[in-house]
Amino acid sequence: MKSVYDIAIIGAGPAGIATSCEAVIFGVKNILMFEKGENHSQTIRKYFNDNKPVDKDWKGIEVELKGHIDFKDGTKESTLDLFEESLEKRVIDAKFKTEISQISRLKNRFKIITTTGESYFAKRVVIAIGKMGKPNKPDYKIPVTLKNRANHTISDCKGNEDVLVVGGGDSACEYAYFIHQDNKVTFNYRREKITKANPKNIKNLMNCVEDKEIDLKLGIDIKKVEDEKGKFKVFYTNGEIGRYDRIIYALGGVTPKEFLKSCCVEFDEKSKPYINHKNLNTQGVYLAGDICGSIGGSIALALNHGYNIIMDCMSQEFALEAKSA
Ligand SMILES: Cc1cc2nc3c(=O)[nH]c(=O)nc-3n(C[C@H](O)[C@H](O)[C@H](O)COP(=O)(O)OP(=O)(O)OC[C@H]3O[C@@H](n4cnc5c(N)ncnc54)[C@H](O)[C@@H]3O)c2cc1C
Helix, strand or coil: CCCEEEEEEECCCHHHHHHHHHHHHCCCCCEEEECCCCCCCHHHHHHCCCCCEECCCHHHCCCCCCCCCCCCCEEHHHHHHHHHHHHHHCCCEEECCCCEEEEEECCCCEEEEECCCCEEEEEEEEECCCCCCCECCCCCCCCHHHHHHEECCCCCCCCCCEEEEECCCHHHHHHHHHHCCCCEEEEEECCCCCCCCCHHHHHHHHHHHHCCCEEEEECCCEEEEEEECCEEEEEECCCCEEEECEEEECCCECCCHHHHHCCCCCECCCCCECCCCCCEEECCEEECHHHHCCCCCCHHHHHHHHHHHHHHHHHHCCCCCCCCC
């Protein structure tokens, strides 16, 4: 008979890390965390530029931290260090390079199945997989010959390139700002105004535009993209044509609905995953972090979700004495 964990956590980003740390702090011993990457915090590692400033009150939304992870304004590196230390301080059974493909409900437990067919059992599951596993793609075709230069992050940017950054959120603003000194950058967003990004990011971008360091194309969409002698030939809806070495699509992530459906997650009438104020979706199934909302989340919110969940678990079953961190 395989052991039955008290809580299984899917995803080791801020939400999964907070859930597991709070669980240990409050005395839950039997926890298992799964992460498909070879280390925790894959979104931060992959999508944040090196030395990127990390804001606690992301997008100007003030969040009062409830839990024990002392997250502050910092950088990509200091944030990763904080999570590393938080995990190291607590003994958490974590399975890296382990992707979950399905969760099914049995009589009084859940069966958690990995993509390699292994199975685990837990009384409760916390789904904290974020949205960046599936970044949004444009609805026109990218020529196969240029696919390796149509990216979702700036990690492949080499410098001395003509780069088009597409998007209107924080990632787009940060990427354009970060690479503009080493590349010729054009910023394209289909709406007339950038409203979704952090005011600081908008300011940085607009300063560069004023100084003619970044070319701004607002209120214009892209109709199609062709390969012209190894470069992107971009046809804009206003008739303009642009030529670029690389395109960065910073269009956010998609809620993996099919995956969530195969994990016993219930949806509301608007086809959004349901959660209550305790992050509970349905009996024994919790959602934490970015996966909870239709708009982008934040690290601080994700950390608070972990705390909410453990408080709910405690109030339901684990009448254990609270321990300090
Ligand atoms: C460019 C950029 C800049 C940002 N800057 C800031 C900032 O300054 N401040 C801030 O507060 N927020 C910022 N954010 C938002 C922040 O990164 C997210 O809100 C936060 O990472 C969400 O945490 P999460 O745990 O929900 O998901 P993620 O961080 O996305 O973590 C999910 C984890 O689950 C794993 N996973 C996915 N699927 C599976 C599976 N099937 N099985 C096992 N593991 C799986 C992933 O590999 C990943 O490690 C930024 C986001 C981006 C893209």
